[in-house]
Amino acid sequence: MPKATLLYQDAEAQVDAARVDGDQLWLTLSSLEAATGWDLEPEGVCKSGICVPVPDARRSELIRDDLFNLTAFADLIQQPVAHDKKNSIWYFGPAGWEWKSRLTSRHAPDFTLPDLAGRSHSLSELQGKKVFLLFWASW
Amino acid sequence: MLTVACDAKGNAAVEPFIAAAHQQHPSVIDQQLLVAELYDTRNVPAAFWIDESGRIVRAADPIYAQRRNRETGEVTINTEYLDAVRDWVAKGRDSAFVMDGSRLDSRLPELEFDDVAAAAYFHLGAYLARHGEAAEALDYFKRAHALRPENWTYKRQAWSFGDIERDYGTTFQEAVKDPASGPFYPPLDLTD
Numbered sequence: 380m381p382k383a384t385l386l387y388q389d390a391e392a393q394v395d396a397a398r399v400d401g402d403q404l405w406l407t408l409s410s411l412e413a414a415t416g417w418d419l420e421p422e423g424v425c426k427s428g429i430c431v432p433v434p435d436a437r438r439s440e441l442i443r444d445d446l447f448n449l450t451a452f453a454d455l456i457q458q459p460v461a462h463d464k465k466n467s468i469w470y471f472g473p474a475g476w477e478w479k480s481r482l483t484s485r486h487a488p489d490f491t492l493p494d495l496a497g498r499s500h501s502l503s504e505l506q507g508k509k510v511f512l513l514f515w516a517s518w
Numbered sequence: 519m520l521t522v523a524c525d526a527k528g529n530a531a532v533e534p535f536i537a538a539a540h541q542q543h544p545s546v547i548d549q550q551l552l553v554a555e556l557y558d559t560r561n562v563p564a565a566f567w568i569d570e571s572g573r574i575v576r577a578a579d580p581i582y583a584q585r586r587n588r589e590t591g592e593v594t595i596n597t598e599y600l601d602a603v604r605d606w607v608a609k610g611r612d613s614a615f616v617m618d619g620s621r622l623d624s625r626l627p628e629l630e631f632d633d634v635a636a637a638a639y640f641h642l643g644a645y646l647a648r649h650g651e652a653a654e655a656l657d658y659f660k661r662a663h664a665l666r667p668e669n670w671t672y673k674r675q676a677w678s679f680g681d682i683e684r685d686y687g688t689t690f691q692e693a694v695k696d697p698a699s700g701p702f703y704p705p706l707d708l709t710d
Contacts, residue, residue, distance in 0.1 A: 380538040386645060389552055392564035457631065459638035461658060463646065470642040477633050482558060482577075487568045491551045492522065492546035495529055495536060500544040502568075505520065509607060513521045514548075514559045516671075517531040518678040 386470040387415050397446050404469050407445045415449065415471075423481045425451060429476075431456055487512070519543035524554040524562060526644040526675055553646065554671055555637045558629065561670035561703060567606060567616070575606075575616045577625035580703035585645040602708055614709050625704070636665035640672045647679040656685055 380395035383404060394414045398405035412418040416426045419442070423432040431452075433441055440451045451470070453460045457475030464467070470476070481488060487510075491501040502510065520543060523532040528549040536545050548554055557566065559578065564674040567576035584595045617625070641656035659676035666672060673693065676686075683689060694702050 386641065389550060404672060421538065421610055439644070459631070459635040461635075461638040461642040461661075463642060463654065463658070465652065465654060466646070468642065468645065470638050470645065472634050472638045472641070476586045478629050481556065481629060482615050483628050484575075485574050485622060485626065487566065487572050487574050489557045489572075492553060494544060494546050495533055500520070500546050502520065503572075505568075506572055507570050509570060509610075510566075511519045511570055511603060512557075512566040513519075514524055514554060514564040515521060515535075516524045516555065516675070517527070517535060518674045 380419075381467065384466070384468040385414055388469065388471065388473060390416075396467065399467075402460070402464075403448060403450045404462075405443075405448050408445050410445050411447050411449075417452070419447065519546045523547045524551050524671060524675075526551060526648060527678070528648075529698055549674070550641065551671070552641075554636075557640075558633070559671060560586065560668060561674070567603075568645070569611065574622065574626065575611070577617065577622055578704065579706060582705065598708065599706075600615065621707070632665050634673065636662045636669065639665070640676075643676065647676075652679050655679060660686075667696070667698040670699070670702060673699075 380397055381399065383394050385392045385394045385397070392414050394406060394410060397407045397410075408419055408426060414455055417424050418426065420430065422430040424430065437451070437455065441448050441455070444511040450460055450462075450469070452458075454472055459472040461470040487502060489501060489503045491499050493499055502512070521541065523536075523546070526546065526549060530549060532547055539657075548619050551674045557564070557578075561580065563581055565576070565579040565581050566574055579599075581599050582596060583600065584593050586593050602613075602615040606615055639658045640662035643655040643662065645660065646652075646655035655676075659672065662669070662672045664674070677690075682693070686693075688696075693699065
């Protein structure tokens with residue numbers, strides 16, 4: 380099977396592309412969870428307590444034999460996808476429920492990032508204090 | 519105080535600045551610009567005030583603590599803004615500098631699919647550029663710019679990987695004047 384680079388937001392994985400049709404990427408069901416965290420269960424496609432039911436009308440578009448169409452699933456959950464054919468790289472952004480109303484709730488989204496020494500810091504570690512959060516860059 | 523470097527070139531690009539600043543606070547690096555996307559920051563600098571319960575009370579302030587005049591070398595401290603921060607620290611939600619709901623909404627707009635689609639193209643471009651495929655990256659950076667011309671982070675970071683005139687057929691001065699891009703920085707509007 381041809382190799383593909385899968386950028387699933389911050390996770391990068393080399394996966395076996397079971398089938399590539401244009402911009403459509405199919406993975407084997409057995410490799411799906413390791414590559415994306417999603418797994419096919421009786422309730423639907425599930426990951427960390429969230430299950431997305433698979434509508435009957437779209438089942439054949441998403442699942443055929445032991446293959447799963449990751450790009451069709453992205454369309455179902457309103458996830459943006461960008462594909463570089465030459466290098467066989469797919470980038471998948473956040474799902475609709477993650478990006479919609481993300482900031483309109485006015486709750487500061489938590490995040491964890493490393494400092495120069497590689498130590499992780501999370502915004503949530505500062506809860507209970509006022510936080511001045513500043514974004515900057517060298518460019 | 520928490521500072522986030524949104525820099526696809528990573529530690530090598532930001533280390534000299536962090537070393538020079540002698541920071542006492544956590545200073546983290548967002549090499550994939552995913553946290554910049556999370557907060558929909560469209561340029562830097564961008565400052566957010568977050569209260570004790572984790573609520574945003576001021577958003578996306580385009581502020582410098584100090585500025586240096588390129589010709590004279592004179593350094594001006596932004597005392598007006600620093601005083602506003604001190605006022606908030608002292609008074610909390612009663613500070614006149616805390617934004618009301620409608621002003622916050624204008625700084626924290628609801629995202630549309632085009633916003634996250636532009637982000638996807640940008641992230642793919644940045645990945646290619648970081649892996650030595652700067653020419654390949656151009657196409658994706660340009661798609662991100664076309665979808666969200668008002669996002670200066672996508673432009674300035676993309677330009678840093680190549681040559682703005684050769685690769686994008688413009689100059690910084692021309693790009694800033696492009697009406698499609700909107701303002702380089704939103705107005706600061708300390709209190710209205």
